Amino acid sequence: MLRIEDLTKSFGPNVAVDAANIEVNQPAMIGIIGRSGAGKSTLLRMLNCLTEATSGQIVFDGREITALKGAEKRRWQSACAMIFQQFNLVPRMDVVSNVLHGTLNKRSTMATMFNLFPQEDIHRAIDILDRLGIAEHGPKRAEALSGGQQQRVAIARALMQDPKIILADEPIASLDPMNAQVVMQSLRQIHEEDGRMVIANLHTLDTARRYCDRVIGMRDGRIVFDGTPEQLTTGVARDIYGADDSFSEAATSTEIQTLDRPEAAQVVA
Amino acid sequence: MLRIEDLTKSFGPNVAVDAANIEVNQPAMIGIIGRSGAGKSTLLRMLNCLTEATSGQIVFDGREITALKGAEKRRWQSACAMIFQQFNLVPRMDVVSNVLHGTLNKRSTMATMFNLFPQEDIHRAIDILDRLGIAEHGPKRAEALSGGQQQRVAIARALMQDPKIILADEPIASLDPMNAQVVMQSLRQIHEEDGRMVIANLHTLDTARRYCDRVIGMRDGRIVFDGTPEQLTTGVARDIYGADDSFSEAATSTEIQTLDRPEAAQVVA
């Protein structure tokens, strides 16, 4: 399905992503971990064509994504939804309108200019919101919602695009543990129920372990780990994060019950 | 010296201070306690003539304070310094200037407008700051100081007024325990060394017990306790705070070592 070949991105002398190779053959839920500046966001942004690659290519179902331009590129973007850490909603617009933005690529420019969306789209948007448990907030402005609710609106917008892939760039980094759990569960559920591919940048190991089928570790732009959550031992994690022995996984955790979990204590030890 | 007779203040139907009677015959350090809304601030503000009394009177050294107007009133205010919870300094002005504001009443309006303070005042201000241990911050802007330092500047301004009474409205409520201790000690020291009367609203029992010679308890505008710190038992405190049996003194404490103090445990019991 998705093949990333020698994908590289440099900003001036600075190489953000360095010859990354990833191959995904079936819709999976993939977590990308790595410390700040490792190149996770850049990788995702190249997938969504928000950033152009310097070299290498991305191929999806035989099509070369990196070569797309104009309308073709936008069509791909609409098939490959992106969820951001800061939600990136339009705060002054109501929730349903924000979800409807997921259809912008399919609808004519003229109609959308005047905020004219077809009724079936509106109904579908409300259904998606309902599925994510926030239908009753539909008419409110996005800015009036809590962080977790806003992130679910962003997920709803992504689903509205009916995408083949959902990219999520640290979707829970701005959320409190409670909301983080709700959002990750929503993503997992979408993956399981709809069979969509989900690629999420995560900054906590336990989240990656808990929700993902596959974990990719990046360090300084290079992919240094690619395996199942089980293979992701504390040693490997130390490697990915370039941490010394004092590294404690608990310190990065967002789990609510972390302190009670036996593993946590184990890792610290 | 100071006699408060049937002093009452009502805001519309709401009686903030209800026929308060207090007599003080020698410069003492007096703590006023009571829960929020008990009328502590209102009482102090009436003493400083920031708020007009509805009825009753305040007599100091034979003069009726409540009847003062205009320049007379301002003269009294200058003899009766006030320290606020939020410091109420001029944040954009330097510390020494803020302290010098304590002399405003004695100097001509014109001269102060042009920042013409006599050199001896400036030197006295620095001496006072030095006594409070913050002389080296003199040229900084007030807003650049920490809370505890700002409160000491406020105390310095009060001392600059060379007042007969120092009123302090919850002087340590905005401070962390460390700073709170420094400020309370400064006030106590002033009381002991200069023999000035200090009346302080306090929201923690242990502070009142520790620093005051006399404690007055208010509840719903009325004075319900007036005695020595020793007389202030937990039962009396419960009465003042209108608390039920679960009342724990520790919960209101700002003492740094509270948790380690045996009494605390005792009170909780």
Added chain:
Amino acid sequence: MTELTGSVTDFRAEYMAQVRRKRVMNGIILVIFIALMVSGFMIADDRNAGGFWDGLSRFFDFPKEVLGEALGKLDEMPAHFVKFLPSLIETINIAGASTLIGAMSAIVLSLLSTRGMAKWPRMIGFFRRIMDIMRAMPEIVIALVLIFVMGGGPVPAMIAIAFHTAGALGKLFSEVNENASLKPIEGLQSVGATWSQRMWLGVIPQVAPNYFSYALLRFEINIRASAILGFVGAGGIGYELKNAMSWGKGQYDEALAIFILLFATIVIVDQLSSVVRERLTHGKTSATMEKASV
């Protein structure tokens, strides 16, 4: 996630109704706006001597005529600049003095009409109305009346502009005052300070940078205003411009010289004031640090 299927249909209906309402409202607003614009344009076009579409082609006639003459006499330009410099200075002085006087009155007015600062709290409403009236008064009205009373010259213009400025700045200043902290004022009150001491030492230091920034912006506006008032007889560069312009051919070179002087002044003041204002409003933190580290 939710099984509230019944209520989802409710949400749908409710939301669709809302969408429809909003579309209708937006539609109405849009139609009204377009209708106002179009009919307004047609009325204005009709009541104008020349039509809009005919006029478009003649747009450059006048500039061409002016430039045509002025370019032929380019060598006289420097002399013209020197000749009109005093009038320009007069115009700038009118703006400067009126901004200064207006701003000083505005400070007092704004303090008198801000809650928590007013000397006479009961008069707040009164001073606000005064400022509203001062602000509503176009400068030209006052200037023309004063020219009648005291003859032409810079003083009527200065008074007229200062009057309007006091009202306009007063409103802005009182908005600034509303955001100032009242705590220092209470602090000063508790030491027995008089009203003027409280204001001067407690309020002004807090609000001075904002005041200054607004006053600069006003200065820029007032330069234009004083040029316009010159046009109706109040002296300065506007008066020279009007004379040169209305004489027409034969003095277009002077008109152009005056115009260049005026334009350059406006642009320079505009750029300078935006740089200074940028510093004042955004560089505040660094200024604080600087002061604090003395």
Added chain:
Amino acid sequence: EDITEFRIGLLGGENAQDRMNNNECLRAKTEELLGVPTKLFAPADYNGVIQGLLGGTIDMAWLGASGYAKTYLSDPEAVEPILVKVNVDGGYGYYSVGFARKDAGIEDLEAMKGKVFGFGDPNSTSGFLIPSIEIPEATGSTMTSGDYFGEVKFTGGHEQTIVAVYNGDIDAGVTWADGLGEWEDGYNSGALRRAVDAGLVDMNELVQIWQSKPIPEGPVVLRKDLPEDVKVKFTALMASLPSIDPDCAYGVLAGEAKGLQPIGHDAYEVIIEARKLKSN
């Protein structure tokens, strides 16, 4: 080609709405005659009307001689003079008169040396052009501030000049008068007379200090581009106005007049030359 609209420009000197009212009858008659909507425009100053004529947005106006000269100098093809007003005495001239306050002790130009002198509008014939040429001839020096007079300024118009002199803002000024009748009435017609009628000034307090040679009355002009038949029809209407509707003519011609008579460009050559002289 046909016209769709006929636009009459009215010169300043009176309250804009009074001008409109005084000329409303002319507008109605023209509309009836030409069969197209006719409108009145009263710009704020001389220049407004002139710019309108030059830009083709005004079709007819009654200009001053200097205003006509300006229009001609800007664009000789813009307008043509058709008629001129004839005074009750049969002539079609008037005068520029200089005047001062009696109590200032100024009785002639001699006494004005070093004093403040005021012109009206730069486009006015009597308020600027003619005196600016004839006064230097009389004094033997230029009109530059500080040369003969202490200061020379423009007041903006006849009314302003009169009030400025009367109030003592300036020591002397010039305005127009027909030179007929009595000084203490402000002559039979002219700006002074109007000021007296309005109760604005007391002529006892003013003295005349100078008078120009006769100045030709300004022409009624039409835009040259107008279709010939429009020009003919309108000229006929104007010329017969005093006879068919004296009340209307009184308003349009700003006072009593004997009538209107045809005039051509040549009558204004002198003024044009004078104006050229003033342009550097």
Added chain:
Amino acid sequence: MSIAANEGDFLKVQADRHFSRKKMVSFGMPALVLAYLTYIFFSFDIPGLAQRIDADNARSLVADSYSYKTHVTRDNRSGEISAAIEGERKGTYAEGTAPEWVTLGDTETVIDLGDGHVVTFGADNFVSYDVPGYGLITAQPSRAKGVQAVFPTDEVPEWINASKNRMAITTEAGRLTVTRNRTEVFRYFMGWELFFFTLDSPYHGLGFGEVMARALGGEAADVWQDFWTNKMWRHQDVAWAIFETILMAFLGTMGAAIVALPLAFLAAKNFSPFVVVRQVTRRFFDFFRGVDALIWTIILSRAFGPGPLTGALAILITDTGSFGKMFSEALENVDQKQIEGIQSTGAKPLQRYRFGVIPQVTPVLLSQILYYLESNTRSATIIGAITGGGIGLMLTQAIITQKDWEEVSYYIVLIILMVMAMDWFSGWLRRKLIAGDDSGR
């Protein structure tokens, strides 16, 4: 707690220096201001002005603004007598009628100025004025002999101004002017006469109740017509003029906003990748703003002639510059995240602007536009005075002719009310639109 003595001294010296610096500043600023104002005082010749200032003008202005005068005039050549309010043709009493304080007779007309002041027009141009407490003044103007005034005392008081050919008597009751050609009496009254109906209207002089009663009795249209077309106060024209002024402001402001919005994108750093385009657009904005509405008005009046459209276009051009600058600043401050969010769904560029940018900037733009709408109402008044249109022209002309001060004050009041109304309206609209704008709740 205390610090070493020498250190304390050092701090004191430092503080002294600090305070002398502060003293310099606190004296310096006011001193600068004072110096500048002193310079202005002399450069604007304010001492000279104080002498020139004419208290009479001010007094007549104030008096005229709340009072009116009625003229009774005799033409000494024809002997005809007429009475007119403000001496204007449209305020003239019909032939043979006069206000009740004037008694018209065949040979003698008696004019009662009140308080015992009586002026009598007799035969052969004879006129007498009985001033209480002074005596009877008579005059007999003739072409040959002048006014021939006779006073009861040898010394002529200063309220009488007499010469051979002219006499003027000004008392608190009124004024009498006699020249060889004309004899004229003014009497002053309070109020704005003829404000509702002129003399030729049947409703003139009726009480409010009576007029209302007749209006309700089926004459409403006539009553309105007489009021609306009042020749003296010209309510219709004034209404049109105010409308024209507001129209200029409205068209100018909205037009400028419409033109400036797309251009602002070209001038905003984050939307216009080409430095050249950006710089050129910005310089254009500076130019439009810098040239100023005044000069645009002059340039445009050649192309479009006098009228409201010219004024509107002048405002439009100037404000395109102002709005362009402000809008592009607002655009540069937009939150990039929202745009990226929209972009990531595959939205087309226009859609990106519509949903990523417009909702963010509308509140800012709207409040700026509405603020300008109010301030442009004032500008339109001024522009109207220059280009010929609206209430501004009526006002300046009324002031220039310097007699109808009651009209001047009427226009001033109307202008202030108009601007305040626009201020209120734009504030109201701002609150309405920004609180519940197009997409929020």
